[in-house]
Structure formats: structure tokens, C-alpha cells
Amino acid sequence: GEDVEQSLFLSVREGDSSVINCTYTDSSSTYLYWYKQEPGAGLQLLTYIFSNMDMKQDQRLTVLLNKKDKHLSLRIADTQTGDSAIYFCAESLSGNTGKLIFGQGTTLQVKP
Amino acid sequence: ETGVTQTPRHLVMGMTNKKSLKCEQHLGHNAMYWYKQSAKKPLELMFVYSLEERVENNSVPSRFSPECPNSSHLFLHLHTLQPEDSALYLCASSALGESRTFGPGTRLTVL
Numbered sequence: 001g002e003d004v005e006q007s008l009f010l011s012v013r014e015g016d017s018s019v020i021n022c023t024y025t026d027s028s029s030t031y032l033y034w035y036k037q038e039p040g041a042g043l044q045l046l047t048y049i050f051s052n053m054d055m056k057q058d059q060r061l062t063v064l065l066n067k068k069d070k071h072l073s074l075r076i077a078d079t080q081t082g083d084s085a086i087y088f089c090a091e092s093l094s095g096n097t098g099k100l101i102f103g104q105g106t107t108l109q110v111k112p
Numbered sequence: 113e114t115g116v117t118q119t120p121r122h123l124v125m126g127m128t129n130k131k132s133l134k135c136e137q138h139l140g141h142n143a144m145y146w147y148k149q150s151a152k153k154p155l156e157l158m159f160v161y162s163l164e165e166r167v168e169n170n171s172v173p174s175r176f177s178p179e180c181p182n183s184s185h186l187f188l189h190l191h192t193l194q195p196e197d198s199a200l201y202l203c204a205s206s207a208l209g210e211s212r213t214f215g216p217g218t219r220l221t222v223l
Contacts, residue, residue, distance in 0.1 A: 004154065033211060042116070042202055042214035043155075088155065099168070100212065102155035 006089055006103035013111050018076040020106045022089030025070060029091040032065060034074045037086045037105070046074070046087075076108075084110045115139040116215035118203050124221045125193065133188040133218045135203030143208055144186040146178060149200040149217070161186060162208060193222045 003025045012018045024032070029051050035043040049056045049063045049072075056063045062075040076083055086105040093099045116137045125131050135144065146158040160168035161180040175197075177189040186203055198221045204212040 008152075031211070035214075040216070042118075042216045043204075043212075044214070045211050048211060090155075099157065099160075100155075104152065104154045 004089055004091055004101050004103040006087075006106045008104060009107050009109070011109040011111065012079050014079060014081055016079055018074075018079045018083070018108055018110075020074045020076075020087050020089075020108065022072040022074075022103055023070055024072065024089070024091045024101070026091060026093060026101070027067075027070065028093055031092040032063075032072050033088075033090040033092065033100070034061075034063065035088040035090060035102075037088065039085075043088060079108075079110050081110045081112060084108055116203060116205055116213050118201075118215040118218050120218060121216065122219045122221075124223065125190070126223050127193060127195070129193075130189070130191040132190065133201055133203075133220075135186040135188075135205075135215055137184055137203075137205040137213070137215075139205060139213060141205035141207050141213070142183050143206050144180060144183075145204040145206075145212065146186065146188050147202040147204065147214075149202055151199075155202070159188075190220075193220075195222050198222045 006022045033048040034046045036046045037043050047058050054065050060077045064073045086107050088105045089103040090100045119134045143162045148156045158172045159178040164180050175192050179187040200217045202217045203215040206212045
């Protein structure tokens with residue numbers, strides 16, 4: 001079946017690195033996404049990775065994909081208080097409408 | 113502000129009321145989506161419209177009725193809702209096969 005799982009909570013100190021993990025079950029995923037949701041706001045696309053890549057870096061963000069283990073991670077370097085939010089992992093299945101399966105979201109708390 | 117807007121941002125309604133949520137996008141996208149976000153549950157895809165035609169309906173109760181009059185507008189008509197329908201309702205749009213742009217959501221409370 002289709003399932004995406006994330007740990008629910010992560011707390012780090014400002015300046016440290018944060019690593020948010022995600023596992024998924026469907027091997028037909030084409031793209032995997034990380035979305036950020038700040039309080040009272042909708043989801044904002046942070047970054048994404050195509051399923052034939054194993055790493056993507058975008059400024060402070062590094063995405064690692066282990067397709068064999070169906071494991072995706074998002075590393076945020078030099079975490080800031082403004083990074084406090086809920087982070088959602090999502091997988092896009094093949095097909096015309098590109099159905100997205102979301103995880104429950106990981107709440108990242110950044111302490112000063 | 114994103115390219116997808118939703119109104120109202122907050123809505124409180126009784127179980128016998130009828131109300132509508134509105135979503136508008138000016139990104140030139142041709143697919144629009146309704147999602148439901150409940151506390152401690154994964155985002156649930158409710159409806160997908162592609163080129164103004166409903167292509168997906170994920171076993172959503174009939175008390176939720178979507179409408180897509182054109183590629184820029186999407187509505188969710190609500191009637192005789194239940195308290196468990198209280199949630200954040202997110203609209204999103206995309207070009208077909210591309211990543212979604214989400215709106216800010218409507219926080220719905222059903223009394």
C-alpha cells in the first residue's frame with residue numbers, strides 16, 4: 001500500500017544541524033518532496049528530488065534519498081529560529097494527476 | 113502571499129448550515145486540488161480537477177461537494193457537516209505532473 005511515515009517531533013538548538021527523516025513504501029515514486037508549513041499558513045514547497053537521484057543540495061538544505069531502503073531525509077544546516085515549522089515529506093506516484101501521498105509531518109522546534 | 117488564495121481564512125458553522133469555500137489561482141495552472149488537514153493525521157487528498165474535469169474523488173462524503181467552474185477557480189460546498197469535519201482545508205494548484213502550490217487554507221470549525 002501507499003504509506004509515508006515521519007517522526008512527529010524534533011528539537012534542536014539554533015546553529016545546529018537538523019535532520020528530518022521519512023520512509024515511504026511505494027517503489028514507483030517518481031518525485032519526493034519536502035514541504036514546510038509555518039503556523040497559520042499553507043504548505044510551501046521547499047525542495048524535491050527525482051527518484052533516480054541520491055542527493056540534492058540547495059543552500060542550507062540537503063536531501064538524501066536511499067531508494068533501496070525507501071528512506072528520505074532533509075538536513076537543514078545552521079538551523080535558525082525561523083526554520084521552526086512543520087515539515088512534510090510527500091511522494092508522487094506515477095500517473096497523470098501525480099497523486100501525492102503525505103506523511104504526518106515533523107514539527108521542528110528551534111531553541112535559541 | 114502565494115499565487116493561490118483562499119477565502120474565507122476562518123469559518124465557524126453549525127451542523128445545519130450551508131457554506132462554501134473558495135480557492136483562486138492566477139498561476140496558469142490546469143489542475144486544482146482540495147486537501148483536508150486534521151490534527152495528527154496525514155494530509156488527505158479529497159478532490160482533483162484536471163482541465164476543469166473531476167478526475168479523483170477519494171471517497172469523500174457527499175456533504176462535501178466540489179465545483180470547478182473554470183481553471184482559475186475551485187469551490188468546496190459544505191452542507192450538514194459534522195464536528196469531525198473541523199479541519200484546515202487546503203487548496204492547491206499545479207501544472208499537470210508538476211509540483212503543487214498551496215493556498216493558506218481555510219480553518220473550519222463545525223459546532
